[in-house]
Structure formats: structure tokens, C-alpha cells
Amino acid sequence: MRSRIECLCLPLALLAASTAHAQTSTAPAAGVVEPAALAAMDKMSAKLITLPAFALKADVTTEQVLDTGQKLQYGGTVDIRAHRPDAFKISAVSDIQHRDYYFGGGKFTIMAPRLNYYASVPATGSIGQALDKLKTGYGIELPLADLFTWGTDQSLRMRIKSGYLIRPEKIDSRTCTHYAFRQEQVDWQIWIDDSDQLPCKLVITDTTDPSMPQYAAVLHWDLQTQPSAADLAFAPPADAHQIMLVDLANGDKK
Amino acid sequence: MKRPTNSLAVIASLAIMAQPVTAGMTALSAGGFLLVVAAADSAEAAPPRKRPGGGSARPSRPAGGGGANRPAGGRPAVRNNGRTNVNHGGHRNNISNNNVNVNVNHGGNHYDGGHHGHYDHHDRWDDDWDDHWHPVATAAAVSLTAAAIGSIVRSVPPDCSTVIVNGISYSQCGNTWYQPQYAGSSVQYVVVNPPR
Numbered sequence: 001m002r003s004r005i006e007c008l009c010l011p012l013a014l015l016a017a018s019t020a021h022a023q024t025s026t027a028p029a030a031g032v033v034e035p036a037a038l039a040a041m042d043k044m045s046a047k048l049i050t051l052p053a054f055a056l057k058a059d060v061t062t063e064q065v066l067d068t069g070q071k072l073q074y075g076g077t078v079d080i081r082a083h084r085p086d087a088f089k090i091s092a093v094s095d096i097q098h099r100d101y102y103f104g105g106g107k108f109t110i111m112a113p114r115l116n117y118y119a120s121v122p123a124t125g126s127i128g129q130a131l132d133k134l135k136t137g138y139g140i141e142l143p144l145a146d147l148f149t150w151g152t153d154q155s156l157r158m159r160i161k162s163g164y165l166i167r168p169e170k171i172d173s174r175t176c177t178h179y180a181f182r183q184e185q186v187d188w189q190i191w192i193d194d195s196d197q198l199p200c201k202l203v204i205t206d207t208t209d210p211s212m213p214q215y216a217a218v219l220h221w222d223l224q225t226q227p228s229a230a231d232l233a234f235a236p237p238a239d240a241h242q243i244m245l246v247d248l249a250n251g252d253k254k
Numbered sequence: 255m256k257r258p259t260n261s262l263a264v265i266a267s268l269a270i271m272a273q274p275v276t277a278g279m280t281a282l283s284a285g286g287f288l289l290v291v292a293a294a295d296s297a298e299a300a301p302p303r304k305r306p307g308g309g310s311a312r313p314s315r316p317a318g319g320g321g322a323n324r325p326a327g328g329r330p331a332v333r334n335n336g337r338t339n340v341n342h343g344g345h346r347n348n349i350s351n352n353n354v355n356v357n358v359n360h361g362g363n364h365y366d367g368g369h370h371g372h373y374d375h376h377d378r379w380d381d382d383w384d385d386h387w388h389p390v391a392t393a394a395a396v397s398l399t400a401a402a403i404g405s406i407v408r409s410v411p412p413d414c415s416t417v418i419v420n421g422i423s424y425s426q427c428g429n430t431w432y433q434p435q436y437a438g439s440s441v442q443y444v445v446v447n448p449p450r
Contacts, residue, residue, distance in 0.1 A: 065334040099439050112441055117423075119436045139438035143338035156341050181340075188340045206336045213336030241416060241423035245436040 031162025037179050038157060040165070040192055045151030047197040053083045053226035056219050058144060062094065063213035071211050078143045078217065085126045087229040092143050101142055102234035103130050109234040110140065110245065118236055119245035128152045139248050144202070144217060159183040168194065171218060176200035401430045401445045410443050419449040 058078040063071045076094025087104030102109040108123035108130060121138065123130045127148050134140040150156065166178035169191060176191035185208045191201040204215040236242065414427035425432040425443060432443035 060338075062338070063336050064332045065336070066330040067333050068330045070330070097439075110436055110439060115434075115441055117434055117436070117441055138436075141337075141339055145338075146340045149341055153341065159341070183340070186337065186340060202340075204337055204340055206334065209334045209336075211334070213334055215336050215338050217338075241418070241434075243423055243434045243436060243441075246438075 031182055032164070033160055033162060034164045037163035037165055037181070038160070040177065040179055041150070041157065041163075041190075043197050044190075044192050044199060048147060049084075049151040051082075051084070051223065053081075053228070055079075055081045055222040055225040055227060056147075057222070058217040058219045060094075060143070060215065060217040062215050065209050065211040065213050069211045071213060080144065080147070081225070081227045081232055082127065082148070083227050083229045083232060086124075086130075087227075087232045088127055088148075089227075089232040089234075090142055090144075101140075102232065103127065104229050104232050104234075107234075108134060111234070111236075111240070113237075116237070116240045117243045118234075118240050119243050120234070121245050121247075126152075137247060137249050138245055143215075144219075146202070147199070171200040172220075174200050403445055403447055405445045407432070407443050407445075408440070422449070424449060 056079075058080070060076050060078055061073050062076065063073050065071055074094050074096055076092065079091040079093075080088065081090075082088040083104070088101070089103075090101040092099050092101075098112065098114050100109075100111040100113060102111070103123055106122060106124050107120050109118055109120040111118040123133055125133075131142060131145050131148060134142065160181050160183050162180075162182040164180060166180055166189075168175050168177045170176075171191050175194045177194055178189065178191050180189050181187070185206070187205040187207055189201075189203040189205075190199055192198070193200050198221050199219055201216070201218045203217075206213050206215075410425050410427055410432050414425045414432070417424045417426045417431075423434060424446070425434060429448070431446050431448050433446045434441055434443050436442075
């Protein structure tokens with residue numbers, strides 16, 4: 001009799017277990033944010049804003065999703081040189097696109113070296129304010145802009161719905177602790193260097209698309225190079241042509 | 255690899271006729287349009303892509319339509335280039351990158367009225383096919399000449415020449431004049447009246 005009860009219970013237990021599993025995997029919104037994970041982000045953010053100027057080169061991969069759901073991956077680099085509070089040059093280069101972005105001296109410039117077109121618009125304030133204006137006014141989002149907004153935008157941590165520590169891992173020669181976060185429309189992972197609190201790697205997963213394209217960036221920091229604002233200024237190449245940048249807010253082409 | 259210089263503009267205008275654009279509208283899917291595109295230089299034309307704005311909620315381009323975007327014949331259109339940021343600069347931007355596009359709305363506002371209207375072929379997912387790498391030399395004779403003023407294309411044929419008139423850069427392709435502009439990080443070309 002006893003064994004017979006076990007026979008009945010086991011399938012029920014399995015059923016309950018599988019149901020629980022399905023719920024956890026499909027309802028991530030009810031996630032837990034580990035305080036340690038948030039604290040690690042806070043420390044990293046604090047570190048980032050202490051850097052008066054820096055250079056970093058990121059090896060990145062991006063994924064395109066085709067209409068069929070198939071993904072294509074491309075490699076590239078993102079070079080960021082920044083001078084706080086109000087100058088940067090970011091070069092985003094891949095086989096499919098090359099753009100250079102300049103901010104400083106009261107203006108923002110986008111340059112496509114292969115097409116030889118550039119456009120400039122007025123942009124003042126801090127790097128963060130410029131990024132905001134570029135996004136809302138011109139539909140331009142710079143890669144790895146999070147590096148500038150972490151630590152300056154206090155609302156960011158409120159968006160995190162789930163976050164936890166994974167474990168220390170090796171990124172190149174560095175030991176970096178791996179964390180995983182979820183928020184609306186995006187899952188992201190970050191590896192933070194145990195020794196200097198700088199991010200080693202970032203992986204962003206777009207969860208709005210069933211194919212979930214990922215962007216991965218391995219960051220190589222150069223804290224010795226401290227570019228001045230003058231180093232980052234845009235000087236148009238002699239044969240480049242200036243064109244307009246469409247102002248989304250005004251629907252203004254000009 | 256001779257190419258009809260006006261084919262892009264023609265494609266654009268056909269697209270407009272086939273399917274007038276309204277705000278928020280997405281992929282061009284009219285069969286006639288796709289047929290024309292398939293006949294044109296699919297590699298160079300860098301034709302309209304399905305706008306990824308609404309993600310999967312948007313209607314999909316029919317499978318055959320992907321041909322319009324194929325740099326090499328078999329590749330379907332791009333619907334999403336993922337995202338390169340975790341955050342987007344404020345709660346009002348708590349939307350997918352996919353929605354941050356250079357869309358029909360702003361362009362349409364500008365070009366509507368008096369013109370033929372246009373469809374913004376350009377989307378955020380410009381991937382610089384204008385950098386001219388093509389695995390297959392393709393050319394097709396579509397010798398139409400109409401180019402709707404105000405229509406927008408992602409690239410122009412390579413044999414166009416840059417002409418500066420009154421300090422403004424144009425790309426002149428035979429009788430068709432384009433004015434390049436940035437829309438987001440992408441370069442697009444607006445068909446304009448000849449400036450001279």
C-alpha cells in the first residue's frame with residue numbers, strides 16, 4: 001500500500017516541479033534584485049564618474065535579425081575617448097557601418113568616413129545632456145552610452161527588475177565578477193573587474209524580439225591616455241561634405 | 255555594371271503609389287512594388303527595409319519581398335539590429351531601440367503637401383550597403399525616369415556625382431538630384447528639384 005502511494009505521488013511531484021519551473025522561466029518580472037548586485041553596480045558607477053578623462057577600445061559583436069528570425073552576427077570596434085564633463089569622440093566601426101561621433105565646443109558632429117559626409121548641430125552641457133538631446137532630438141543613440149549615464153542618472157537602478165551575482169570569471173587576463181540583470185525589454189550582463197571596479201564586458205539582449213539579438217562588448221580600458229577637449233575636436237577633412245541632420249522634434253529637414 | 259540612374263527614385267515613387275504612407279505604417283508589401291524591386295539592382299538599391307519599430311507586432315514583409323534587401327540574392331530583410339545600450343536616457347525613452355527610428359512621421363510631416371508624399375525608405379538599420387560591397391554584380395534595365403520629389407532612398411548609384419550648389423551638397427544622377435542628409439546615424443538621400 002505504501003509503495004502504491006509513492007507511485008501516485010511521484011508523478012504529482014514531478015508535475016508540480018515542472019509547473020514551477022515553467023513559471024519561473026516565463027515570468028521573470030517577479031525577479032529578485034540582490035542588494036550585492038546593485039551595490040556592485042553602484043561601485044562601478046562611482047568609479048566611472050571619477051575618471052576625468054579616459055580612452056577605451058571595445059571589441060563588439062552585433063546581431064541583426066532578419067524577417068525570418070534568423071540572426072546574422074557582425075564584429076566591430078567601438079573606440080571611446082572622453083574628457084569630462086563635455087567632450088568625447090566615439091568611433092564605431094564595423095564592416096557594415098563606420099560612424100565617428102564628436103562632441104565638444106558647443107556642438108555635436110556625426111561623420112561617415114566612408115561616405116565622406118558629416119553633419120553638425122549645436123550641443124551644450126554635459127556629455128549626459130548631449131546624449132539625451134541626440135537621442136530625443138535626432139534619433140541618435142551612441143553605442144555603450146551607458147558608460148556615461150551610469151552614475152549620473154539615478155533613475156536607472158529603478159528599472160532593474162532582477163539582478164544577481166553569477167561568479168568571478170576570466171576576461172582576458174582580468175578577473176571580473178559576472179552579474180545578470182533584467183529590466184523592461186532588455187536583459188543584460190556585466191562583468192566588473194575585481195581590482196579596479198571598471199566594467200570588463202557587457203552583453204545586452206533585446207528581449208522585445210523573439211530572436212533576442214545580442215550585443216556584446218569586451219572593454220579594454222586605457223586610463224593612461226587622458227585626452228584633452230582639444231584632442232577630441234572635430235576637424236572636417238578637406239574633401240568631406242557637410243550635410244544636414246534631420247531634427248526629429250521639428251520634423252525639420254533643412 | 256551599368257546601372258539605371260533613376261531606378262531608385264522610381265522604386266520609391268512606385269512604392270508610394272502602391273501604398274500611401276501613413277504615420278506608423280511599416281513595410282512596403284505591395285506585390286507590384288516587390289516585383290519591380292526584384293527586377294532592379296537589388297544589391298545597389300539598398301531598398302526599403304521593413305521598419306522594425308513595432309517588433310513582431312508589425313506585419314511582416316512577405317518572404318519574397320526580402321529580395322529587395324538582399325545584397326546577395328538570398329538574404330531576407332533586416333527587422334532588427336538589436337541594441338547597443340541598456341538604458342535610453344530617461345523614462346520617457348523607456349522603449350525599445352527599435353522604436354527610435356527615423357520614421358515616416360517626421361519625414362512625412364515635412365514632405366507632405368504639394369508633393370507626392372513619400373515613403374521613408376531609410377530606417378535606423380542602415381548598414382552601409384552604401385559602402386559598396388557586393389558579392390554579385392547585378393544590373394537590370396529599368397529605364398523609367400520619374401523620380402518623385404521628396405522621396406527618399408538609402409543610397410544612390412555609384413556613378414552619381416557630388417555637386418555643390420550655393421553651399422549645399424547634392425548628388426546628381428543624370429537628371430535626378432538627391433540631397434543627402436543624416437536621419438539618425440543613417441545617411442539618406444532625398445529627391446529634390448534640380449537646384450539650378
